[in-house]
Amino acid sequence: xxDKFANLNDENLNPMDEAxxxxxxxxxxxxxxxPQAKLLHGKPVAEAxxxxxxxxxxxxxxxxxxxxxxxxxxxxxxxxxxxxxxIKRHCEQVGVxxxxxxxxxxxxxxxxxxxxxxAVQDHTIHGIFFFSPLPPNLDEARLxxxxxxxxxxxxxxxxxxxxxxxxxxxxxAPCTPAAVMEMLRFYQIPLEGKQAxxxxxxxxxxxxxxxxxxxxxxxxxxxxSKSENLSQVCWQADIVVAAVGKAHxxxxxxLRPGQTVIDVGMNPDPAHGGKMCGDVDFEAAQTMVQAIxxxxxGVGLVTTAILCRQVIEAAERQAARNGRS
Numbered sequence: 001x002x003d004k005f006a007n008l009n010d011e012n013l014n015p016m017d018e019a020x021x022x023x024x025x026x027x028x029x030x031x032x033x034x035p036q037a038k039l040l041h042g043k044p045v046a047e048a049x050x051x052x053x054x055x056x057x058x059x060x061x062x063x064x065x066x067x068x069x070x071x072x073x074x075x076x077x078x079x080x081x082x083x084x085x086x087i088k089r090h091c092e093q094v095g096v097x098x099x100x101x102x103x104x105x106x107x108x109x110x111x112x113x114x115x116x117x118x119a120v121q122d123h124t125i126h127g128i129f130f131f132s133p134l135p136p137n138l139d140e141a142r143l144x145x146x147x148x149x150x151x152x153x154x155x156x157x158x159x160x161x162x163x164x165x166x167x168x169x170x171x172x173a174p175c176t177p178a179a180v181m182e183m184l185r186f187y188q189i190p191l192e193g194k195q196a197x198x199x200x201x202x203x204x205x206x207x208x209x210x211x212x213x214x215x216x217x218x219x220x221x222x223x224x225s226k227s228e229n230l231s232q233v234c235w236q237a238d239i240v241v242a243a244v245g246k247a248h249x250x251x252x253x254x255l256r257p258g259q260t261v262i263d264v265g266m267n268p269d270p271a272h273g274g275k276m277c278g279d280v281d282f283e284a285a286q287t288m289v290q291a292i293x294x295x296x297x298g299v300g301l302v303t304t305a306i307l308c309r310q311v312i313e314a315a316e317r318q319a320a321r322n323g324r325s
Contacts, residue, residue: 035287036286036287037261037285037286037287037288037289037290037291037292038187038290038291038292039286039291039292039293039294040183040187040260040262040291040292040293040294040298041293041294041297041298041301042179042183042293042297042298042299042300042301042302043297043301044186045179045182045183045186045187045301045302045305046301046302046304046305048186049182049302049305049306049308049309050090050093050094050305050308052309053094053096053305053308053309053312054093054094054095056312056316057094057095057096057312058095060312060315060316060319061095063319063323065315065318065319066095066096066097066315067095067096067097067126067127067311067312067314067315068096068097068098068099068124068125068126068127068311068315069087069091069096069097069098069099069125069126069127069128069129069153069307069308069311070099070101070119070122070125070127070128070129071084071087071088071098071099071100071101071129071130071131072100072101072103072112072115072116072128072129072130072131073100073101073102073103073130073131074102074103074104074105074107074112074130074131074134074135074138075103075104075105075135076102077131080131083131083304084100084131086304087129087304087307088100090304090305090307090308091308091311094308094312096308096311096312099125101115103115105135105137106135106137107138109137109138109139109142109143112138112143113142113143113146116128116130116143116146116147117146119151120146120147120148120151123318125151126151126153126311126314126315126318127151127152127153127307127310127311127314128147128151128152128153129153129154129156129307130143130156132156132204141158144156144157144158145157145158145159147160149163149170149171149172150170150314150317150318151314152172153172153175153307153310153311153314154172154174154175154307154310155171155172155173155174155208160172161203161208164208164211165211167211167215170317172310172313172314173208173212174204174205174208175303175304175306175307175310176204176205176209176243176264176299176303177205177208177209177212178212178306178310179299179302179303179305179306180209180212180241180262180264180299181209181212181213181216182302182306183262183293183298183299183302184239184260184262187291189239189260189291191213191216191217191218191239192216192217192218193217193218193219194218194219194238194239195218195219195221195236195237195238195239196213196218196219196220196221196237196238196239196240196241197220197221197222197223197233197234197236197237197239197240197241198210198213198220198221198222198223198241198243199223199224199225199230199234199240199241199242199243199244199249199250199279200222200224200241200242200243200244200245200264201222201224202243205243205264206222206224206243207222209241209243210222218239221233221237224244225244225246225249230254231251231253231254234250234254234255235254235255235256237259238258238259238260239259239260239261239262240255240259240260240261240262241261241262241264242261242262242263242264242265242278242279242280243264243265243279244265244279245265245267245279246265246267246279247265247267247268247269247270247277247278247279248270248277248278248279248280248281249265249279249280250263250279250280250281250285251281251284252281252283252284252285252287252288253284255285255288255289256288256289257288257289257290258289258290259288259289259290259291260289260290260291260292261280261285261289261291261292261293262292262293262298262299263278263279263280263282263292263293263294263295263298263299264278264279264295264299265277265278265279265280265295266278266295266296266300267279276295276296277295278293278294278295278296278298279295280292280295282294282295
């Protein structure tokens with residue numbers, strides 16, 4: 001672009017021509033688009049996982065084993081129904097049997113407990129999952145505790161979470177944090193020795209993700225919407241993971257060149273009715289950082305593929321135990 005202004009310092013230029021060329025140069029620079037971050041799309045990551053999932057279910061079928069997931073939904077929440085349909089679709093694609101059961105919101109706790117216990121004792125079921133939050137008439141912590149770690153494919157129970165925090169082998173990580181780690185691995189984002197900031201402290205994403213990052217030898221800071229100097233905390237990080245659940249919380253001014261940003265959030269977009277957006281101001285961030293996930297189109301696409309993978313792994317473990325017995 002600068003070639004056409006190579007004569008700017010030509011001694012033969014008169015002052016008027018020189019001023020005109022300078023103006024054209026400035027206008028060209030202003031018209032240039034700012035550099036864009038590399039987009040870390042979820043689709044190729046999910047496709048790679050699903051391809052591997054299919055290969056593994058084919059191998060299991062030769063051992064007369066079909067991975068099976070039991071999904072329990074209480075009520076008719078639209079977001080639960082949407083995710084349930086996604087789970088069924090992904091399971092069907094890779095040969096995982098998905099058994100769904102819809103329960104009324106007024107179900108008694110002892111009835112739900114009995115249904116869960118039956119699934120726990122059924123050796124043809126390898127993974128158990130139920131949608132959260134449950135209605136207030138149900139003790140969710142108690143019901144979660146009924147799922148043994150071997151079948152707890154989304155790390156629902158206290159026992160599974162304790163095993164994850166203690167670094168014990170065999171514990172399944174929650175699917176969304178596992179999806180974040182898979183995206184970082186797929187796109188070869190280095191973690192060892194890097195400064196990682198996790199925005200969010202939930203038991204579903206923030207806290208377990210911090211443990212997974214620590215296990216990968218990152219230096220981890222857990223922050224949240226009430227943290228002071230949040231912009232400075234983000235600025236200093238090499239990797240920023242936003243999982244707060246607040247639209248456009250992370251501004252472009254919080255970020256700097258060279259960073260990787262993973263946006264886990266999924267919120268109604270306040271600027272565009274009917275659309276969804278992440279926790280990061282994507283338009284501003286993509287001109288600042290080195291790499292960023294779109295939202296939607298990023299982590300969410302990988303999460304269900306991870307759920308399928310963990311059901312398959314649970315089936316593989318059971319098949320291995322049966323082979324030794």
